Amino acid sequence: MLRRPLCFIAAALACGTTFSALAETTAEDAYSYRESVMTSLRGHIGAASAIVRGLVSDDGFLLDHAQGLATGVAEIHRLFPAGSAVEDSEALPVIWEKPEEFDAAILRAEEATEAFRKAVADGAGSEAIGAAFRDVGMSCRNCHDNFRMEK
């Protein structure tokens, strides 16, 4: 029982005022929330991939998944408050050590998901949508390669 509060206190001490904006949010809360958003992104990209590759028919749902990706990715910048690298977290310290590199990687993902959403919304051809989706995938992989622990 003691571990979580201690962990939070240690994290809060380590990061000074970072949590002040999230007064009631513990490190575990931040981590769980991040995992939830990332899981939703995984669901959207997995579903979008099946439609983009023609394995499942679109029926208008690709736009929902594209929108879900764009919305979720637009939130990534607030998912990594300092000190939220709790024990199970796969987030690498480099996220907080080199914030400008992390921000650039997030920006790339934001631009890619927005371009994909727009391509689907505009009814672009399957080739253009496929290329835009590939960019989304590459931007995800870029972050996961550089900022997530090797499993």
Added chain:
Amino acid sequence: MTRAAVLSRAAFGLALACVPALAGAQDDARIARGEYIAHAGGCITCHTAKDEGAAFLAGGRALESPFGTFYSPNITPDPETGIGGWSDDEFVRAFQDGISPDGDAYFPAFPYTSYTGVSREDLLDLKAYLTSIEPVRQANREHDLPPFMGSRTAAGVWRSRYFKPLRFHPDPDRDEAWNRGAYLVRHLGHCGECHTPRARLGALDAERELAGNPDGPGGEKMPNITPHRADGIGRWSVSDIEYFLDIGMEPDGDFAGGSMAPVIEDNTSHLTKEDRRAIAVYLKSLPALPDDE
């Protein structure tokens, strides 16, 4: 001189003038094919150090193994520290027979055990490409091995016990995609070097081809990629595998990490869609093996 003779001479002169250009175009085509082989063969990942700004293909990347740490050599065309002075036959022998130009056996950290099946034509294309890149003068780093492993004699003994040279021959009962996939997976792409478990003294366990290796390079657990539904990739379709090799996305939307990430980056994402598909067709044809308990 008749008009016809003048024309004929002019045509001859034109043809002569075209010879160097034609040879140049052939060289370019060969170099381009060789660059593709360098990607498909995974040369870049191992022979370029991980450090930021490391010289391209000048070696120095550490490969940790249960037998010690190997450092990849310089394969730029520098004549003294690289492979600049190698003849065609020496180059081919290194891959197909595991013997260096000095006559020594390589340690199987250089996967000649897989490369042995790569065709001479592909190897000479690769050599043309490697000869075309920027030479870098960078001496090779000595391997960091225990004393009993620390000589080429040990490598020679290993080679004589566990290595048999072979050429790849297409299986006439299989289609073109399967045969291309078999060539890429077993030989050029040397997938088994990580994904097939090793028996005693590091020889690949042929009975468990691609069924996962609990003790892969760097101590990393390498997954089972046979079509076993629970333990392998039996639920992945050919399209899933092809797409994974292109961008690294797993069918459930997760992304490959670990040592597969640079393989996708430097190797499989550069292949044609047909070649990635051929790899998938071959993998789907393997016996579905459960993980070893």
